[in-house]
Amino acid sequence: MTTPPPSEPETAAVPTCYRHPGRETYVRCQRCDRPICPDCMREASVGFQCPECVSEGNKTVRRTQTVFGGRAVTAPRATWTLLVLNVLAYVAETLSPGPVIANFQMDAGAVYHGEWWRLVTGAFLHAPLAGNTFMITHILFNMWALYVIGPELERRLGSLRFLALYLLSALGGAVAVYLFGIAAVGASGAIYGMFGALFVVSRRLGYDARGVLWLIGINAVITFMVPTISWQGHLGGLITGAVVGGILAYAPQRSRNAFQWGGCALVFAALVAVVLTMPPYIYQLQLGFPG
Known part of the structure; x- marks a missing residue:
């Protein structure tokens, strides 16, 4: 009696956006590595980031100030x-x-x-x-x-x-x-x-x-x-x-x-x-x- 060949491995689950579970995507955030759909992609210096990582990054960016301490003015x-x-x-x-x-x-x-x-x-x-x-x-x-x-x-x-x-x-x-x-x-x-x-x-x-x-x-x-x-x-x-x-x-x-x-x-x-x-x-x- 012959032994049947091993079955093919099951196809891996398709990743979906962590913010929109019904959307398939193969793009991941460069900071947290979570999958993100086109609506959640925020362009970064390298690749894309998710909205939460962009928001966290903005908190660490020092706000530009005038010489006397006020917020920088682009238009008066x-x-x-x-x-x-x-x-x-x-x-x-x-x-x-x-x-x-x-x-x-x-x-x-x-x-x-x-x-x-x-x-x-x-x-x-x-x-x-x-x-x-x-x-x-x-x-x-x-x-x-x-x-x-x-x-x-x-x-x-x-x-x-x-x-x-x-x-x-x-x-x-x-x-x-x-x-x-x-x-x-x-x-x-x-x-x-x-x-x-x-x-x-x-x-x-x-x-x-x-x-x-x-x-x-x-x-x-x-x-x-x-x-x-x-x-x-x-x-x-x-x-x-x-x-x-x-x-x-x-x-x-x-x-x-x-x-x-x-x-x-x-x-x-x-x-x-x-x-x-x-x-x-x-x-x-x-x-x-x-x-």
Whole structure:
């Protein structure tokens, strides 16, 4: 009696994607060696990886930062956003100048009586046309300065830090108007804050800052020569911007984030405290404050 030949080995099981068990595949992840289907393949330097391995790998990749600690900026989106907001506000006040100016311009008396939002909204308004086409130069100059200087500062600081600088400078200008002026509109406080920060950042990086000084000097002369310009807003924004710029640029490496954001918070708290504890100049004599 003859012995039957040995049976052929059974065909090995066809591998299927570990994320989609019903899909046959012969491709494996280069890191974990699990089978992956075309929908799960993520191209790597060599072969393909599965989504989970790609996600784990991204966690170990160090995020690119700016020279002062912010996230690297490829497109200055914060600058463009501020530009758009200023232009939209100008369109709104052009279409309906009376209600917009009356309710949202920086007004020291109104802020003193509780309309605190004017400290911010006034920085997004500009002198309306009102039959005088010359007044359009107000928004044109401010937006030109934001367009030229904003992207440079945003790339140096990072978008969030630049936004904090801009808004705190605008608030600093508004607080100066509150203390020493009456009413004002315009982004000039924020723009002068960028001038001050640009000077500080340039010095910190070892650049020649004389051009920035000339820019500040020329604008300061114009500020005090033209009677309709709010010198209070310009000066308040300039000082605030220089202080915030110094906090961001000279923060120690070891505790940079805590120092930067803590410093910005202290500046904000100080400005708020001034508004809460001091009456505007127009009421100081009436309330017995020394003039």
